[in-house]
Amino acid sequence: MKIDGTVVRGDHFSGNIAEIRKFAVMSLSWLTVIFVAVWGVCWALGIFIPMCLANSSFDFAAILSEVCKALTPIAAVLVFIPINAMFMVLMERRALALFTRRNGPNRVGPDGALQTAADAVKLLLKEDITPTGADALMFTLAPIIFFAPSIFGALPLLAAVTNNHKLFQIVDLPTGIFYVLAASSVPVVGIVMGGWASNNKYSLMGGLRSAAQAISYEIPLVLSLVTICLLAGTLDVVSIAYQQSGGLLNWNILGGGALIGLNKAIAALVSSSGAPFAEVMNAYYPYGWLSFVGAAVLCMCTVILFGVYLIGACAEINRIPFDLPEAESELVSGYNTEYSGIKFAIFFLAEFTNLFIVSTIAVVMFLGSGDCPLPTWLNPLSYPAVYEPLAKALSPVLSVLINDLHLINPPTFWAALWVIFKTYSLIFFAILVRGTLPRFRIDQLMDFGWKRLIPITLVIFVLVAFARGVINFHV
Amino acid sequence: MEQFELLTNWAQVNVEAFVLYALAIIAIPCAFCVLFDRAIIRSGFFLIGVFGAVCGLFLILQAQFLALAQLMIYTVGITLVVVIALMLTNPRLEKEGVAVEGRERFSGLVIATVFFLTIYCALRSESWPLSSLRMNPENVKQIGAALITTYALPFEFASVLLLAALMGAILLAKAEPKNDVSKIAGEN
Numbered sequence: 160m161k162i163d164g165t166v167v168r169g170d171h172f173s174g175n176i177a178e179i180r181k182f183a184v185m186s187l188s189w190l191t192v193i194f195v196a197v198w199g200v201c202w203a204l205g206i207f208i209p210m211c212l213a214n215s216s217f218d219f220a221a222i223l224s225e226v227c228k229a230l231t232p233i234a235a236v237l238v239f240i241p242i243n244a245m246f247m248v249l250m251e252r253r254a255l256a257l258f259t260r261r262n263g264p265n266r267v268g269p270d271g272a273l274q275t276a277a278d279a280v281k282l283l284l285k286e287d288i289t290p291t292g293a294d295a296l297m298f299t300l301a302p303i304i305f306f307a308p309s310i311f312g313a314l315p316l317l318a319a320v321t322n323n324h325k326l327f328q329i330v331d332l333p334t335g336i337f338y339v340l341a342a343s344s345v346p347v348v349g350i351v352m353g354g355w356a357s358n359n360k361y362s363l364m365g366g367l368r369s370a371a372q373a374i375s376y377e378i379p380l381v382l383s384l385v386t387i388c389l390l391a392g393t394l395d396v397v398s399i400a401y402q403q404s405g406g407l408l409n410w411n412i413l414g415g416g417a418l419i420g421l422n423k424a425i426a427a428l429v430s431s432s433g434a435p436f437a438e439v440m441n442a443y444y445p446y447g448w449l450s451f452v453g454a455a456v457l458c459m460c461t462v463i464l465f466g467v468y469l470i471g472a473c474a475e476i477n478r479i480p481f482d483l484p485e486a487e488s489e490l491v492s493g494y495n496t497e498y499s500g501i502k503f504a505i506f507f508l509a510e511f512t513n514l515f516i517v518s519t520i521a522v523v524m525f526l527g528s529g530d531c532p533l534p535t536w537l538n539p540l541s542y543p544a545v546y547e548p549l550a551k552a553l554s555p556v557l558s559v560l561i562n563d564l565h566l567i568n569p570p571t572f573w574a575a576l577w578v579i580f581k582t583y584s585l586i587f588f589a590i591l592v593r594g595t596l597p598r599f600r601i602d603q604l605m606d607f608g609w610k611r612l613i614p615i616t617l618v619i620f621v622l623v624a625f626a627r628g629v630i631n632f633h634v
Numbered sequence: 635m636e637q638f639e640l641l642t643n644w645a646q647v648n649v650e651a652f653v654l655y656a657l658a659i660i661a662i663p664c665a666f667c668v669l670f671d672r673a674i675i676r677s678g679f680f681l682i683g684v685f686g687a688v689c690g691l692f693l694i695l696q697a698q699f700l701a702l703a704q705l706m707i708y709t710v711g712i713t714l715v716v717v718i719a720l721m722l723t724n725p726r727l728e729k730e731g732v733a734v735e736g737r738e739r740f741s742g743l744v745i746a747t748v749f750f751l752t753i754y755c756a757l758r759s760e761s762w763p764l765s766s767l768r769m770n771p772e773n774v775k776q777i778g779a780a781l782i783t784t785y786a787l788p789f790e791f792a793s794v795l796l797l798a799a800l801m802g803a804i805l806l807a808k809a810e811p812k813n814d815v816s817k818i819a820g821e822n
Contacts, residue, residue: 297679333771334698341702344710348682351713355675355720363720370717374710394774 312342365493529574
């Protein structure tokens with residue numbers, strides 16, 4: 160745009176492209192740093208130390224290596240959370256700047272890449288103030304209760320996003336998704352506690368709003384995930400992730416497995432070996448057109464469920480347009496008004512970690528976890544003719560890393576890569592929503608939750624329960 | 635739960651007993667705080683602590699599902715109780731501390747004794763056989779099957795009871811406010 164306000168044609172686009180490039184470079188370098196660090200810690204603790212201890216003759220060594228292995232998942236989470244939160248804050252600020260055509264933070268480090276690291280240091284060095292009249296014990300406990308579930312709650316997901324790597328099998332619970340949901344219902348206690356203990360009317364209001372909102376939106380959120388569990392027939396996140404392997408058509412967002420038959424039939428058609436197309440279709444869709452109607456209904460239902468999940472999750476973690484508990488313009492940032500220094504940092508950390516966790520849940524439950532979106536019959540890498548020469552060419556370089564040091568585990572590597580891509584895309588989407596939508600009013604929020612979302616999810620639940628009867632799943 | 639056994643074998647002690655005592659150390663003081671804390675909100679939060687510890691008890695009894703249900707229902711439920719307590723109590727009264735009359739004290743004592751005796755008798759009249767069976771990996775599936783076969787009737791009764799409670803709550807909340815002040819409160 161020129162100074163007099165006229166828009167030069169094309170300027171609109173070319174002006175932003177440099178910023179987009181900077182954003183991409185920044186994101187990729189931060190992501191590399193994060194995941195190399197996290198995997199480095201996991202590898203050192205879970206593989207390298209036990210490998211060194213295996214040769215020693217101590218009695219104690221075996222126990223020590225077991226303990227190291229058992230501690231790997233929690234160490235991974237503890238290393239991941241702070242670095243990731245730093246990156247996500249930066250990503251959010253840069254992305255919002257992109258959407259509004261500003262520059263965003265660009266002074267600290269190359270293109271502002273170290274801005275949030277500097278912010279974190281500043282926050283930790285600040286004075287920690289407890290206001291007069293505040294309940295000191297509750298005031299201190301609140302950030303901890305808010306933060307603890309985000310450390311422990313996400314553990315079962317670790318097994319699902321790493322293709323069940325043997326280091327993370329210890330956290331693969333049979334009640335996986337239920338555990339995650341139970342843990343995600345705890346933070347609201349922290350918010351109410353913090354709001355009440357601050358001895359500030361705005362904070363109390365924020366806490367009360369948060370309680371009302373979290374309880375209203377937890378119902379559609381849980382119902383949408385329960386419906387997916389109904390389709391999957393299990394609560395175990397690793398099984399749910401495995402059921403979705405084999406391309407886009409198998410993902411839960413497209414019918415929760417209703418299209419597996421179609422996928423297999425097309426694969427049979429393409430490979431022209433094995434069972435013929437019609438036979439496979441009959442095995443999966445035994446009732447003719449009724450089955451096809453059922454599959455169509457299921458596809459529609461799961462897409463709506465995905466939407467409901469995203470809305471519910473947004474409300475659950477208090478993000479715009481549902482950030483009423485901390486509405487700056489009315490409540491001067493609500494429940495965390497009185498917090499400063501490290502306690503505020505913990506609230507902040509937990510908020511961004513929760514955004515990451517709900518995105519990961521969406522990826523695992525709806526978007527096929529670590530699965531490549533291309534169906535197997537379309538994916539060139541799944542054909543031996545393409546795959547084998549490639550593997551042969553790379554094997555001298557990689558075999559030391561893969562077989563001797565166990566530094567790279569190919570199934571985990573690809574799964575993690577896809578999960579990272581999908582999760583951060585969802586986070587980017589959440590930021591886009593934040594940059595687009597205004598905040599709800601509290602009565603609109605309640606109406607929307609109770610009068611729209613809950614009836615929709617209940618109807619879908621019943622529809623799915625009937626529709627799944629006319630299709631054979633996971634034969 | 636195998637980790638418990640590994641640790642037990644290694645340390646030559648009963649780790650489960652240790653965890654039990656650790657949970658008791660959390661639960662019992664929290665329970666006393668629920669009773670004796672002046673600020674009703676704070677006692678609500680202590681109640682969450684008690685239920686959290688009970689959730690831990692379920693975990694060492696290998697009842698994962700029950701533990702999680704406990705956490706999910708009670709944390710959210712008690713947050714609601716706390717919110718209601720916040721709205722119904724006057725914070726200024728808490729600081730003054732209302733003196734309890736003699737007659738109230740007596741009736742409270744009677745109710746507490748009867749309640750304690752009821753729970754005590756209920757617990758003692760049942761035999762609690764110890765089982766060394768391992769937890770079935772399909773624990774959740776079994777609970778689900780039991781709920782719609784063996785315990786179908788109690789399950790339905792419980793849901794009807796909850797439905798009645800819900801309708802009662804709606805009826806109470808729906809009462810039209812008479813004067814202007816309560817009208818404003820009702821809108822919020």
